[in-house]
Amino acid sequence: QQQVKQSPQSLIVQKGGISIINCAYENTAFDYFPWYQQFPGKGPALLIAIRPDVSEKKEGRFTISFNKSAKQFSLHIMDSQPGDSATYFCAASNGNSGYALNFGKGTSLLVTP
């Protein structure tokens, strides 16, 4: 059972545009929400993460928006670049499970020149 639902499945954005990926969860015990970037044949790399006591977190061109009441969070990539083309996964975890990550299904992002 997918505990974290992610959309869209794929996304095409022009260079310089904003990429937006959305995720939703049901388990209110989750208290840690990271985003990972994965290139083909590689392990995922942590991009940015947020805890539910914060509504927004920004690191460089990456921003997480978090809506606790709606149980939704999203990743915004500003000024998207061709090098950002990769698969992005949202995830959620909690301390009771040792922070084992529950991943969304992933979004394949293509940034066109």
Added chain:
Amino acid sequence: GAVVSQHPSRVICKSGTSVKIECRSLDFQATTMFWYRQFPKQSLMLMATSNEGSKATYEQGVEKDKFLINHASLTLSTLTVTSAHPEDSSFYICSARDLRAGEKLFFGSGTQLSVL
């Protein structure tokens, strides 16, 4: 960030043989490591949680006798796929927590297993 090394990156084996995959935390001690499995263009699915010095905890549907996990030290966890079959072909990825970094998980580069 913390570095997790996974080896080998790619392995091809014959059906019926066993394959061992190593996961090492290079610059930190990891009391807990996680093993994930990923099919092409799909998400990462948690297989098991590996705790140093104790038995691994397997997720529902994962055969513990087929996927043997050993976490003998604070820097090394191994996954052995026993009597591998073509349906075990997949991308296996380990991850570890660096307690100094709180809840963050760091991932290895993955192992592509192909069973002929």
